[in-house]
Amino acid sequence: QVQLQESGPGLVKPSGTLSLTCAVSGGSISTTNWWSWVRQPPGKGLEWIGEIYYTGSTNYNPSLKSRVTISVDKSENQFSLNLSSVTAADTAVYFCARKVYDFPYYFDYWGQGTLVTVSS
Amino acid sequence: DMQMTQSPSSLSASVGDRVTITCRASQNIRSYLNWYQRKPGKAPKLLIYGASSLQSGVPSRFSGSGSGTDFTLTITSLQPEDFASYFCQQSYSTPNTFGQGTRLEI
Numbered sequence: 001q002v003q004l005q006e007s008g009p010g011l012v013k014p015s016g017t018l019s020l021t022c023a024v025s026g027g028s029i030s031t032t033n034w035w036s037w038v039r040q041p042p043g044k045g046l047e048w049i050g051e052i053y054y055t056g057s058t059n060y061n062p063s064l065k066s067r068v069t070i071s072v073d074k075s076e077n078q079f080s081l082n083l084s085s086v087t088a089a090d091t092a093v094y095f096c097a098r099k100v101y102d103f104p105y106y107f108d109y110w111g112q113g114t115l116v117t118v119s120s
Numbered sequence: 121d122m123q124m125t126q127s128p129s130s131l132s133a134s135v136g137d138r139v140t141i142t143c144r145a146s147q148n149i150r151s152y153l154n155w156y157q158r159k160p161g162k163a164p165k166l167l168i169y170g171a172s173s174l175q176s177g178v179p180s181r182f183s184g185s186g187s188g189t190d191f192t193l194t195i196t197s198l199q200p201e202d203f204a205s206y207f208c209q210q211s212y213s214t215p216n217t218f219g220q221g222t223r224l225e226i
Contacts, residue, residue: 004163046207046218061215063121095164105211106154106169112162 002027004096004111012090012118018083022096022111029077030054034099036107037070037081039092047092051099052079086118122146122210126219133198133224141193141222143208148188152212155184155193158221159204167206168193195224 008020022035029035037049050060052070060068069082083090093115097107123146133139143153155168166175168184171191181196195202203226208219 045220046209048216048218059214063215097164104152104154104170105216106166107156107164107209108166108169108175110163110165 002098002109004098004109006094006096006111006114008114008116010115010117012086012116013120014087014118016086016118018081018086018090018094018116018118020081020094020096020114020116021078022080023076023078024098025077029072029079030074032101034059034101035070035072035079036097036099038095038097038107038110040095040113041089041092044092046095049081049083049094088118090116091118092116121215122149122213122217124208124210124217124219126208126222128222129220130223130225132226134226135198135200137198138194138196139198139224141206141208141224143186143191143193143219145189145191145210145212147213149210149212151187152210153184153186153191154209154211155182156207156209157202157204158207164207198224200226 003025005023012018034051036051040046052058067084072079093113095113096111098109125144151171153171156164158164172184205223207221
């Protein structure tokens with residue numbers, strides 16, 4: 001059974017960089033799946049941030065593209081999210097998820113999520 | 121971005137009831153629609169993919185239907201463990217977008 005676990009600081013200062021890592025266990029990150037980040041601000045719906053393939057290919061949400069970097073570390077079987085120039089609007093629960101890249105492209109495994117608060 | 125309108129936003133029901141949640145896409149997304157369950161502090165769980173395919177291990181009381189712009193998630197004979205939040209997701213276009221969610225309460 002594949003498991004994903006997010007980790008990283010729960011508090012980030014405004015204008016700083018939010019950095020999270022998703023550790024993948026129970027399976028290799030080097031598969032035909034893509035690895036995604038999704039977030040949910042308090043009281044709002046879910047927002048897809050972006051995704052990465054084990055080769056390093058990425059896709060990002062255009063609304064966040066200028067501030068987002070997703071990277072992969074095959075040796076550690078994990079992938080990471082960096083979101084720069086954060087503001088209070090970036091306060092959210094951040095999830096990592098595995099995306100099956102075959103019709104109809106769904107997220108079959110998710111992490112529990114980690115709350116990141118942007119505040120001074 | 122594709123807009124996904126989910127209704128109702130909250131729903132009260134009892135054990136044994138049948139409930140239906142709807143999701144409407146702003147454009148035709150064929151069958152690129154998935155449903156998830158989320159409980160506080162737990163990882164979201166895939167229930168239905170491709171509008172109507174039941175994910176392995178998910179009880180058969182969950183079912184999905186629809187295509188194009190209108191979709192439904194139906195739960196027959198509600199069980200205590202089904203009281204949670206549910207959300208839809210379209211995977212037809214990038215960025216993938218989600219419904220606002222439905223909170224199912226006792």
